[in-house]
Amino acid sequence: MSRRRVQTLPRASDDTVIPDPEQRHLLWARGYLYAREPSEPPHPWWRSHELGGRTLHFDPRLELSVARHGETFVAVLGIAVDLSEWLTGLGDIAEMLLDHRLRSRSAMIRALDRVCGRYIVIDGRGEHAWIQGDASCSRPVYYSTTADAYASHAHLLAAVTGSPRHPRFPDPNGLGKRTYAMPGNCTPWRDVRVLTPNTDLCLTTGEISRFFPRSRIEHRDPLLIIDHLGPLLERQLELLTREHRLLISLTAGLDSRTTLALSRSVADRVEYFCYEFPEVREGRSPEKQQDSEISRQLAERVGVTFHTVPMPYRYPEEPLLSVTRANATLFSHPALGLSHLTSGLDDRLHIRSSHFEVARRWFRRHGATQIPVDGKEMARLLTEYHGNEAPFVEEFDRFYALTDFESTEDLCDQHDLFYWEHRAGTWVPHFLAESDVAYENYTIVNARHIYEWLMSAPHRLRSNAAVQRGLITRYWPEAMEFPINGQMKEHFPAQVACAPDRASSRNWSMSGLAASLKQFLRGNSASRHFR
Incomplete structure (x- = not known):
């Protein structure tokens, strides 16, 4: 009979970081790298853990907890508080999520609705696994479109996978007044993308799925x-x-x-x-x-x-x-x-x-017009209402389809959701x-x-x-x-x-x-x- 196992690697102090005169010890601080292909950790003081047929390298100042029952597992990396049972230990939270995961994956995701913090969750059975970020992806999940690899920093993942620069958006800081961020879920590297809030990524198939909102958000007093x-x-x-x-x-x-x-x-x-x-x-x-x-x-x-x-x-x-x-x-x-x-x-x-600000109707107060929201409207909002340049629209059309944004039309104010998933989810991190x-x-x-x-x-x-x-x-x-x-x-x-x-x-x-x-x-x- 399979037994429940919970393994926790507590967060370490800053003393574990080895100072470097060239400041390289600050590179990818509090980050992680999760990949199938064997690799060395980005820094010698990073920890490594085998999970779902892949290796997770991570900064030891992040806490990791993995709960297992047979081949089924749930791993949480970062910091979190569960609002239902007021759990603060990642081991307790991982075990709680595992209880729901053993019933169904959708039950686990619903339980995550009430977990606040800055973390990533990896869950699965054997080598069939999924990854997702916290509610706003404040601890980002960057993924490669050409390799089974995921990381906390786009630059780290590009360095590991050898991705070339994005042909249209190689430098987001060079876009000037046209935009506050990169369009869609692209990054300055061609083969590196960012996972956005309310979606998860199946590592086996590469498929991205939306799981929230699940029902209409009704008005309350x-x-x-x-x-x-x-x-x-x-x-x-x-x-x-x-x-x-x-x-x-x-x-x-x-x-x-x-x-x-x-x-x-x-x-x-x-x-x-x-x-x-x-x-x-x-x-x-x-x-x-x-x-x-x-x-x-x-x-x-x-x-x-x-x-x-x-x-x-x-x-x-x-x-x-x-x-x-x-x-x-x-x-x-x-x-x-x-x-x-x-x-x-x-x-x-x-x-x-x-x-x-997710709930303060930012885009409604700053020029939002079109209902429902589509790729063209997203591009217009991103470029501060100055136009709909083709490269921006194309990226947002891809984002719109990839995240199944259309399915949210009757569930919430899509301008608020766009602020949450794009401005908060790809810019704030x-x-x-x-x-x-x-x-x-x-x-x-x-x-x-x-x-x-x-x-x-x-x-x-x-x-x-x-x-x-x-x-x-x-x-x-x-x-x-x-x-x-x-x-x-x-x-x-x-x-x-x-x-x-x-x-x-x-x-x-x-x-x-x-x-x-x-x-x-x-x-x-x-x-x-x-x-």
Whole structure:
């Protein structure tokens, strides 16, 4: 009789990384390589594990857990929290997923809807296996179209497989103002593609399948959404502080303000910071100066430990510049990694506030027109509404067919889904890769269950971020006393804006909430069924 086995390789400290004067030790930080063909690990300190007839090489600062029963296995690499049973150990999560996998693969995928974090999952039976990323693919899965090989970094996979440069898009940073990212799921290498959210890849056949959304996302009362999501988001931070030293970035924006509010119960065990850009020190950017000042004032008002992390310059010097280009083929702030490495705030888990925008109707507020969304509309959105150049349309037509995007037409707002799967799923991971040289990154909204609930608010209330304002109002209302991106925002609901403390803010009168909500909806010409 087959027995259940769970093997866990705990994450190692930064001391396992062997420093190199040419900065090569920072190359592909917190990465992995999974391939059938025998190969040496990219770095001598990386670990190796045989899985599904292939070899997984990975940075030891990533935790790996593999649960097996007979030939069936589920492996999780990275960091995760299960929102159903509040499991934080990867071994427990892998075993839970295996229980579902033994019933059916679809049962396992449904269970993953409620697993938040930054990870990849490999599951299978024998050598017949599948791979997928987390809800936003924040730990990317790059795959080769010519070899049975997969990796965390496009450059790493291209180096292993010998892929030539993409004939049309060899340098995404050279596309200029036409685009914020690469079109479709292509990379600067011809034979390297990226797996996007809500899909998985069968390693045996090379087939990509969509598994979410599975049903229509119906509208919910925003107060119900706040009641449901608030504890899920807050509890993650409480659990993470038991195993990690948390560092939360704080800006003058809405997303980081929401994370700040949700961290109130652990604020005495968390450190907060903002970046100080060269333009601020030199007085050349009033907008960024305001961002820094509001962050400091807000931190002082609510009484949290706050740091300023200087951003020394736009581009680091060689050899770090070349390493940064290899880690993140799309630049955000290439000096980000160096700033963190020299900040003195080492050995932290960086809590980011990415992806709240998935539910804020970004493209609807920035020129989206065509319904339903197709390859041509995707290209128009990518190029900032300036045109539909043929190479971009062709790549998105391929992406549209590959991800079975058409099947989602009646299930959700396709512009929101496109933001989630393309902008968040292929663009944001490059920013995370820039700071991976210093920290692991985690986003508390990064679970399909959470995105689905955020996207279920009525459209008008999503456009004005009512749910996020409601979370701030409930968990730390004082944080609403400062401008958000230069503008004062009202509490939601406005009637409870003066909740004197956290306990009372969690026990709102439901009759008062209902009255406040009705007043708010009338004032915004919205309804629960607004489409």
